[in-house]
Structures are given as C-alpha cells and as structure tokens.
Amino acid sequence: MKRGYQESSSSGSFGPPQSKFKYNPEGDAQFLEDDSTKMFARKVADHYSSRTNQTLEEREASPIIHLRSLITGVKVKASGDLIKWDKAKIGYYVGIDIANGSIEDCRTRYNGDADHHQRRKKFSFPARLICGDCFEVRLDKVLADDAPFDVCSCQFAMHYSWSTEARARRALANVSALLRPGGILIGTMPDGNVIVKKLREVDGMTFGNSVYWIRFDEEFENKKFKSSNPFGIKYKFHLEDAVDCPEWIVPFHVFKSMAEEYDLELIFAKNAHVFVDEYLKKPEFIELMRRLGALGDGKDDQSTLSPDEWDAAYLYLTFVLRKRGQPDQTQVSIRRDKGKMHLSKEDIMYISGQV
Numbered sequence: 001m002k003r004g005y006q007e008s009s010s011s012g013s014f015g016p017p018q019s020k021f022k023y024n025p026e027g028d029a030q031f032l033e034d035d036s037t038k039m040f041a042r043k044v045a046d047h048y049s050s051r052t053n054q055t056l057e058e059r060e061a062s063p064i065i066h067l068r069s070l071i072t073g074v075k076v077k078a079s080g081d082l083i084k085w086d087k088a089k090i091g092y093y094v095g096i097d098i099a100n101g102s103i104e105d106c107r108t109r110y111n112g113d114a115d116h117h118q119r120r121k122k123f124s125f126p127a128r129l130i131c132g133d134c135f136e137v138r139l140d141k142v143l144a145d146d147a148p149f150d151v152c153s154c155q156f157a158m159h160y161s162w163s164t165e166a167r168a169r170r171a172l173a174n175v176s177a178l179l180r181p182g183g184i185l186i187g188t189m190p191d192g193n194v195i196v197k198k199l200r201e202v203d204g205m206t207f208g209n210s211v212y213w214i215r216f217d218e219e220f221e222n223k224k225f226k227s228s229n230p231f232g233i234k235y236k237f238h239l240e241d242a243v244d245c246p247e248w249i250v251p252f253h254v255f256k257s258m259a260e261e262y263d264l265e266l267i268f269a270k271n272a273h274v275f276v277d278e279y280l281k282k283p284e285f286i287e288l289m290r291r292l293g294a295l296g297d298g299k300d301d302q303s304t305l306s307p308d309e310w311d312a313a314y315l316y317l318t319f320v321l322r323k324r325g326q327p328d329q330t331q332v333s334i335r336r337d338k339g340k341m342h343l344s345k346e347d348i349m350y351i352s353g354q355v
C-alpha cells in the first residue's frame, strides 16, 4: 500500500519552533547541557559501539535481511555509503561518529578488511575518521582546514540530536558551516508524523510488529505534543538485530523551518514508501534491488520484504537540504593532506564529547 508523506502532518500537532536560542554564526552560543542529555548520548553511543561489523553468515540470518537490503538500496540511491562515494569519484571523505565501534567498523571497511569473504579493491579516495559528538562539538573548528565540503551525508542519525534544542541547533549549525554554498546535506531519519500517527492508533504507549517496537513514556500519555517544545520527545526504539536505544521525534516541518535559519533550504523530502515506489522500482534500479535481495522479482524469486519489514520501512523518510548561495567557481578546494589511503587505529582523531 502506498502511503504518502505529508509535510504538515497527519499529526498536525507541532507549530513553528519557539526558539530561546538564536543562531550566531560568529559566536559559540553556550548551551548548558544537563547530565541526562549526556547520559542519553552515552546510551546511544554505547549501543552502537557494541554493534560491530557482522559477518556474512550473521547478515544472512538476520530477521530484517530484506529491510537491510532495502535500506542499502535507498543509501545507494541517496549516496550514503563508502562504495557509493567511490563510484561518485569523490576527492576526500571525512567520517564522524560518536561511537568508537561505528568508527572502527568504518575503518575496517575502508581498509578492505571487514569481511574476508568479500575482500574488495581499495577505495580510491583518501579518508579521515573522527570520533566525537556531532551535536555538541563545533565541527567547523575541528575541520577548519578541510572545509568546505560539497556533500554532507547523515544517515539514520539526525534524530539523535533532537533531545534538546541546543543539540538540534548544533547539528544544523555544523552542517551549514561545513558546506560550501550550493552544497547539499543528504539524510534519512524517522518520520515523526508516521510515528505519532501510529502511537495514536493504539490504546497504550507501545506499538510495533514482529521486527520492531516503539514505546513512549507515560509523560506523553495524552499523545499531544506541544508546539512550544518540539524537542526532547523521547521514545525507545527496538529494531530486531539493529537498534535498541532511545530516540527522539523530529517534527519535520519544525526541522525544515529551523534549517532555513541556518541557510539550509529543503529541496526534497519523501517517506521511504514513496521513495521506493517512485525511485527504486524504476527499471534502472530493479536490477540493483534484485541483486541486493530487497525486492525479489515478483515471480520465481519470492525473496522479498515481509509485510512487517515493509511496515518498518514506513517509519523512515529521506530528505535533501541545500546550502544557500552560489558555488564559487574560482575556489578550488583540494585539501586532502589530512586524509590517508590506509587508516590505522592511531589515525582516528578523538574529540572531546566522544563516548
């Protein structure tokens, strides 16, 4: 069933952001983070650190194998992984994550050591990896010698910044400060409208199916979310064999108008169901999806997403933001001196805020 993504909501519960903090591109606004914010950031990081690269056998046994393939397909189309970057012939790659385990995964994949069954040729671009909290640290300072970038990709991570307004703003300020004019942010994150709609469809505070569940605390029992505070709407998310940690609702139209404050304009947003229907079922992607094992061929090959996996895909949306301004044609930025073609553990930079 095709269910369209509506920007202004089946939930209709959020208004424009009532900001207490204004973005000051010159200054570094001092937001005070309380201990619980840090504790939750640590929980998220610990969870992802404990999940290291799976072997081929483990991946094949996963109950969400087709959903994973579908996500890979979305990322291939939306440019979210190392192989895609290689095909796009990028000049330089910087990867940042709060979880040391995720950074280590990336390092071994980049070096070609991740899966001995599938040893691949080296990537053609130099890379640099940084372990730190992207929603706390000023990345324009950390990456002063590397910026500006053409593309920033934030796959399944932006929603972890919506625990507080300060973190949500730091995330957008970082993206804005690192992108060149005309540069783009490509992202995938949970679709807040879908999650709130599903919450309202059930009697209790928990919903889900055989591959995922979401649970809200009793503090949200009236299922109304105040437009005066669109941050900190926490729920627990469990996705079989993939995720089990706190996450936060991102009311998309608030996200969109806040992004504009940082000179980032929305050029694309689609729920994953619509994205699959409109893009991944096109003839040029059918073969890829079949190869990935996401969609089967609908005839002899029945290996396709289960209804529950397809329902879980509905929880996500994909979006693109563009940094305002015209690209400076005269500026040639080739600063790859910090990147390497093989990354040792010592090459990973740890910045304060990492967990």
Ligand SMILES: C[S@@+](CC[C@H](N)C(=O)[O-])C[C@H]1O[C@@H](n2cnc3c(N)ncnc32)[C@H](O)[C@@H]1O
Pocket (backbone or CB within 6 Å): 041, 044, 045, 048, 049, 080, 096, 097, 098, 099, 102, 132, 133, 134, 135, 136, 154, 155, 156, 157, 160, 243
């Ligand atoms: C669902 S995983 C997605 C990983 C990868 N982007 C992908 O598409 O497979 C979410 C990632 O966001 C990272 N993350 C969460 N909070 C973060 C933060 N404050 N700063 C940097 N990374 C963060 C997690 O450690 C984890 O690696």
